[in-house]
Amino acid sequence: MTKSTKQWYASWFDTPYYHILYKDRDYTEAQVFMDNLTNYLNIPEGGKILDLACGKGRHSVYLNSLGYNVIGADLSEQSIAHAKQFENDTLQFNVHDMSKPYPDAFDAVFNLFTSFGYFEDENCNLETIKSIKAELNEFGFGVIDFMNVNYVIENLVNEDIKTVEGIDFHQKRSFKNGYIVKDIKFEVDGEHYEFQERVKAFTLEDFKDLFEKAGVYLLDVFGDYKLHPYHSKTSERLIMIFK
Structure with missing residues (x-):
């Protein structure tokens, strides 16, 4: 799914899952x-x-x-x-x-x-x-x-995996068309989830x-x-x- x-x-x-990922x-x-x-x-x-x-x-x-x-x-x-x-x-x-x-x-x-x-x-x-x-x-x-988008773009971690409560959140970050984009993929109980965070780089x-x-x-x-x-x-x- x-x-x-x-x-x-x-x-x-x-x-x-949003709240699990950012619980720390x-x-x-x-x-x-x-x-x-x-x-x-x-x-x-x-x-x-x-x-x-x-x-x-x-x-x-x-x-x-x-x-x-x-x-x-x-x-x-x-x-x-x-x-x-x-x-x-x-x-x-x-x-x-x-x-x-x-x-x-x-x-x-x-x-x-x-x-x-x-x-x-x-x-x-x-x-x-x-x-x-x-x-x-x-x-x-x-x-x-x-x-501070200048700092974020300069220090962007392109890809990582963050494990929280046994869930492996695969995160990819990029700067595209004036937006900071994070693609998040993970599986829970055999179900596949994909979400994207997209914030204007003001x-x-x-x-x-x-x-x-x-x-x-x-x-x-x-x-x-x-x-x-x-x-x-x-x-x-x-x-x-x-x-």
């Missing part, structure tokens, strides 16, 4: 990032944060533990169904398409861990930034945490162009989760603060 879909993220993110993500690093970011932005106690493309909600849950009123939104029904177990009076999760405005206003809107640039229709990337603008209150900040200059078109203003750029300065060749991340 081969799984495929026009919108790759709509199917891949809804499988349990560094939660401590993610928490340090959230500490640094919320302190830097000086978000008020009890402030409202929208975690856009929240996945299973790991950032949302931690942000809520810091005292913020958080809504996690994601296109994946499976991820949101999982995240709902963590809900409380100040933490909610909803299925939502981030290219459309969420009907509320926030002190901050976070789009974290390269959760941007997936769309087949490239206009949706611009619409997402316009939506973030619409979701911010008068004093709110937007944050996009993206890969540079800082590309984002500046989108921001200008969306009518938002880039305030700061950082290169890692400790909020060190961004360097186009050596920084692993491209973290942009705008409003």
Whole structure:
């Protein structure tokens, strides 16, 4: 059986295998990032944060533990169904398409861990930034945490096998037609699966162009989760603060 879909993220993110492959993500690093970011932005106690493309909600849950009123939104029904177990009076999760405005206003809107640039229709990337603008209150900040494509392309591992929970994930990576592409193949119980991750290779200059078109203003750029300065060749991340 081969799984495929026009919108790759709509199917891949809804499988349990996506979460198995990436189960070793560094939660401590993610928490340090959230500490640094919320302190830097000086978000008020009890402030409202929208975690856009929240996945299973790991950032949302931690942000809520810091005292913020958080809504996690994601296109994946499976991820949101999982995240709902963590809900409380100040933490909610909803299925939502981030290219459309969420009907509320926030002190901050976070789009974290390269959760941007997936769309087949490239206009949706611009619409997402316009939506973030619409979701911010008068004093709110937007944050996009993206890969630094210059660093990624320079350090691309063309092919490897990652074994998690007894599953051998065969991964091939390439840079094609302006996209970072990862082809993933594996077998489970005799069934063959194939998925592809495909993310637009946006540079800082590309984002500046989108921001200008969306009518938002880039305030700061950082290169890692400790909020060190961004360097186009050596920084692993491209973290942009705008409003």
